[in-house]
Every structure is written in structure tokens, then in C-alpha cells.
Amino acid sequence: MNKTAVLYRMVTDEHICPFGLRSKDLLEREGYTVEDHHLTSREETDAFKAKHNVKTTPQTFIDENRIGGYDDLREFLGKGDAAQSGTTYTPVIAIFSVAALLSIAFQYFVKGDYISVRSFMLFIAFSMSLLAVQKLKDLFSFTNSFITYDLLAMKWLRYAYLYPFIEAYVGIGMVAQLPALLVAPFSLFIGTIGAVSVFKAVYIDKRELKCACVGGDSNVPLGFVSLSENLFMMAGALLMLMGECN
Template structure:
């Protein structure tokens, strides 16, 4: 990024692809960001592949959109964000954002269900729903790309390393247990599933992280996640163990 770029002139030229079958999303984001920062945008459309390729060749760039301010080329959307001091996340950096989103929404859904059913958000059933809904969400993350999940899972799961197909079975087991626990039905099916996969998972994570001291990525939110293996995955498995013990105990009237 040029050091002498003047962002106070409030005039920018943006070149972005706007074709009949394709409008560049990063071009739209760049235009929106510039306008929100108070710039008047000279919005130049690249309306064909030939025109886009010619522009790239002329300016010796590999991608569009491209923004120019005071005649200086700033670059694409990420370069604009850097120019304005916004954080540009590293795609390979670890992040707990998916986990925070899953547990936050699961918690709010549990409160909502409890309020609808009992007139109060803070009930024992809300706690059960929170864990069960979290299990369902986590299972969906794995099922989006079960191949990637099963591959990452093989890095640390003890049973999957002995029986590779278990990596494909696990998400379906977690989803089944979670759905049945949301419904409060067929406890004698859901509880054993949760207890078995939760126990194996907890032992696997504990061994990999706290005994072998390995630094791995967690497959708990899917095979493309950048969540570090450790506390999150261990918590997921401990929640399943708890529900595997709690649900039948409550069904028997012990609590």
C-alpha cells in the first residue's frame, strides 16, 4: 500500500466485474466500504471476460476488484480494509468464532423453547435443550463435509484409528442422540449413543492434547475448522457423557 495515499480526498475509482451472469461480490463489498467511509466512488464496470483480462494485464494484477485513490492503486477488498485499519483475518489462523456462534444460538433457542413450553426461560428442561441443540448443530457442521471431518477425526480419535468407518458413523450418532434428546423420546436409544461416543471422544482428546501434547485442529465443528483441539472438543464430549447419564436417570425418576 502506498505510504502517500490520501484518504481525505474522498474520491476513489473502483474497477469491478459486472457481467450478465456474474457480479463480483468483493466488488460490491469494496464499493460499500468506500461509500461508508465517505468516498465518492467512480464505479467502473468490467463487463466481459476479455475486458477484465485486458485490465489485469494493463495494471499487472491477478484479481479484481481494484481500487485507486489519488491515482495510487490500493488493491482488492482486503487491501482496502487494511487501508482503513480494519482487521483482516488470516484464513489459517485459529478461531473460536464458529463455536461461539453455535453455543450462543443453541443457548438462546433453549431459552426460547423453555419460555414457550413453561413460561420461563430458566428451567431444567432449558439446560437439557441447550446441550441437545448444541449436539445437533455440531453434528450438522460435521455432516456438511463428512469426508473432510472423517479425515481430520483420524488424527486423534482412538476408535476411528482402529475402525476408519467410525469417522463416518460419529456425526450421525451425535445427530440422532441430539434430536431424540430435544424430543425427550427414546431415551434408551439416545443415552447409550451419547455415552459411548462421548466417552471415546473424551478419552481420545485427553490423550492427544494432555498426554501426547499434540497440537491439532479440532474436527468438532467440521473438517475445515481452525478451532484448536482441546477444551472445546473435550467439552462437547463431556456434555454427551453427562446427557448419556442424566437422561435415563431422570427418566427413572432419580432426579
């Protein structure tokens, strides 16, 4: 049975509605033949919305019944929410996974093997560098979240602004294999303060907070992952200092 849907979406020289494209793609994946109508100007779009008494476009019609916008279409087709909602570990999983693959690839290129102490150090280094980038994208947002649980940042707010720069320096320094005494103390310092702060906030004070580890606008819950990040920093610092002593 041929299924047909009629779609009205905004397509102008200045703007192509992303939800219109998503609606078209979803309909086609569900086996619909789409009659794709473009609203090519603001005036045409406003006239369409007034005629059908709707506030937004795109609008989908199936069997001459108006389904609605993209979210309404997903509901009609039995799909879940499109946007990510609630707390999630997705950003951290993505960063740690990419960092692990980068460390393995780099180690294989340089040494011809995959797993070693050096590859573990590279994993820490790449993780710290990627996490620092997430924080540096919006320092105000990051610091606004960070100062709610980091013990030093609560006392000295400037530390919150310095933190991602120190983290990036340590990560890059590890990759470059700078002398341990130029890198390890910084890693040990921020890692120790971070670990104590997270442990106190989550496991002693039982506070439910969002972690600033991937930026201030994330929905990553503060907890085990955040503690692990800081423990990795401490472990990396200790390994560097042990290597310096040997």
C-alpha cells in the first residue's frame, strides 16, 4: 500500500528549516512518499501559518489530517523524543572513547605496539586535553557550575578560570613528554583537589549536582566518572614522577 504524506517546510535563500529536513527524512524512512512543499519566503510562511492556525513549521499532513510539527510527527509514528533529555554520560563516553583510540593509534604509530604504560599515559593526556577544550568553549558556564562543588574554587573563584588552562597544559605536556617536574605537580594538584571535592560533594554531603568536567552546560551527573577523571590525573602524575626517579 502506497503511503503518502504532504509536508510544508520553510526553504528560503536565508534559511532552510532543519526540522523540515528531519521530518522529510523520517517520513521517507517510514515508507512514505512525500509531497514536499517549500515555503520560500517569510510572507508565504506567515500566510500558511495563518491559514492553518499553527504557530510553527514544518507541518505534516497524512490522509488529509494535520499531524503537526516534527515532535508531533515522531509521536504519531511511535518514535521517542528526538532530543537528548535528562542526565547522561554520553559526552564523557564519547571523549574517553576517542581518547582511548587516539592513544592506541599514536602508540602503534610510534612504537608498533598497542598497550603499554605509555599508551595509558597518552589516554590520560588526550582525555585531559579533550576535556579542557569542552571547558574552554564557555568559561563562564563552566566556572558557574565548577564553583558549586570544587573546594578551592569556592574560596578563590579565579582558580575556576585557571583550571581548564592547567588541564590543557598537563595534557599537552604529557603528549610532548616534557620533564616530569614541569608537568606532574600541576596534574597532582588539580587531580587531588578535584577528587577530594567530588568525594565530599557526592559521597559525604550527598548532593545531586551536574559535573562541569565536559563544560558547564552538560547533563553529566557528578559522581563516579568525575572522581575517576581526577584519579586518572593523580595516577598520571605519580607515574611521571616514578619514571623521573627511575
